[in-house]
Amino acid sequence: MAERLTHGKVAEDGAGYWAANVRIIVISLIIWALVSFGFGILLRPMLAGIEVGGTDLGFWFAQQGSIIVFLALIFFYAWRMNKLDREYGVEEE
């Protein structure tokens, strides 16, 4: 631990770790916005042709689909970040 915290190398690694984290966050948030604001609201007319149980796919995304995607996103992020922590050696002991 002490070795990893020597200066210089840590600053570089820290910046790389943070940049990788921000990249994962941005990708996740694009999906987050796409399923809710996109498929659920703004792009709903585009999905109107796809029927789901008496209504269309946009309705399903607005009432259920987006929630399921949100769940997947959070668990993906937790898994990916815990892996990233180990790759950069910044995990907690």
Place this chain on the structure above:
Amino acid sequence: MDQFTLNLLFVGASFALYIGIAVWARAGTTSEFYAAGRGVHPVTNGMATAADWMSAASFISMAGLIAFTGYDNSTYLMGWTGGYVLLALLLAPYLRKFGKFTVSEFIGDRFYSPTARLVAVICLIVASTTYVIGQMTGVGVAFGRFLEISNTAGLLIGACVVFAYAVFGGMKGVTYTQVAQYVVLIMAYTIPAVFISLQLTGTPIPALGLFSETSVTGGEGSVYLLTKLDQIVTDLGFASYTEAHKDNLNMVLFTLSLMIGTAGLPHVIMRFFTVPKVSDARWSAGWALVFIALLYLTAPAVGAMARLNITNLMWPNGTDGDAVAVQTIETAPEYDWMQTWQKTGLLDWEDKNGDGLIQYYNDGSDAMAEKAAANGWEGNELTNFNRDILVLANPEIANLPGWVIGLVAAGGLAAALSTAAGLLLAISSAVSHDLLKGQLTPNMSEKAELMSARIAMAIAIAVATFLGLNPPGFAAQTVALAFGLAAASIFPALMMGIFSKRVNNIGAVAGMLSGLIFTLLYIFLHKGWFFVAGTNSFPDTVDGSLFGIQSTAIGAVGAVINFAVAYVVSMRTADTPQEIKDLVESVRIPAGAGGAVDH
């Protein structure tokens, strides 16, 4: 055994359970009172967060709002779950790494300014108090129904119970109590929904039942439940259930407001201070959403199925046949619920044209005017149906067994109580820990701190009860205003504190104040000053509002203003000192989180 006794039994038994747990795990030291010694497992923490989170708004109010509006109110579903993504990705792990007890401590330290901390405390108190008003509305409905008294009397009794309950223990008592409350409330929500889904569609999973074919179709073969619902509501002149009727701008801003607000509410964020490690904080947010999703995936089914059941009860011979007779409502057992709810003052009907039948239809619709004139109808005769009663009345509407009704009463109270308790805790810690000990009287003893925390709770609940007597909207709508306030003030400051090293003390204070003041003014201009009815300058409708944005959706705009002001002001004032840049660096990296730091 009659229904009243059965309700008392279920409510009494569930309360005995919570109080038993609270006494067993009673908080001793200040550190235990706030954060339970950081020894809570992510799954346990997730379940407690879910109970804390799913309040009267989610449990009692939301499905009713969806039932009577349909697709447009999907915003509540997306907004109140999507916020957890923001929380998990943008805040929770970093705030846990920071390792203090409260949100305002982070803001005070990161922006190296007691003023910033003070402003954050004020923002928290404003948002949380508005939130408690919404809870008290729900508490009034739940107590009114189960004691079979008026809504007002129910509210006053409920306030006393909430207070007694919140004073009992701190977070530790509350954490394990809330696990028990989660179990009670999710069973209470799901079991009747499963019964109703089976009755209507033959599918035991309500979330799937919503998109299935219904077996109760009035003889023309099977059709999809949503198709059937669309048809009967439009027959009666109401807006169709599945189509959009609200403009995209308001839908997007409202959803965004709820999402950002979720990630800015102190009582939810505080939960992530209580897990042992940074990686646990990431998982915790996911587990919380798992337990929340169990209810949120069921809620739209509850709404749609209840709307179908109510309409069928009011039009037992189909929408082209005769409406239900007054005599039937007064004598037939399947209409008993209407009589019980009438006592609360939240449901009423009136035979306006004296034909002995109660016609339920949309008398504001032009298409219906002709039909009404032809049939001699003189207006909608189901004169009052408060949205907030739908979930609690749902098992009675579907004619389910008495024990299910008792269970729902217990669940509704659990939902309202758990959140009210969590909020009161957040308010009291803001006042005693941040305001008094942090700023005004730093030498205060632990005992005096606990005492002032309890006094703050008493004041908060008194204010909320007073305003809850004339609430600014249905429970979920009032709660949505609280989210707007949290979205506009707290979330941007937290996020900039982590993701920017450049935003400084002056910028953060200016940002929070402009976000909060803008949002609060906009809400007061549309909802009345301090929510007093009649003092509003603009009607709270899309067309009448100041910027064409409803007051419930304005928080998202407030948040943008907060970000912009903070950034511009920071760029024009001195850079942040080196130790703050180091603090931000350390918060970003999980290693070395360590235990709780008392101070």
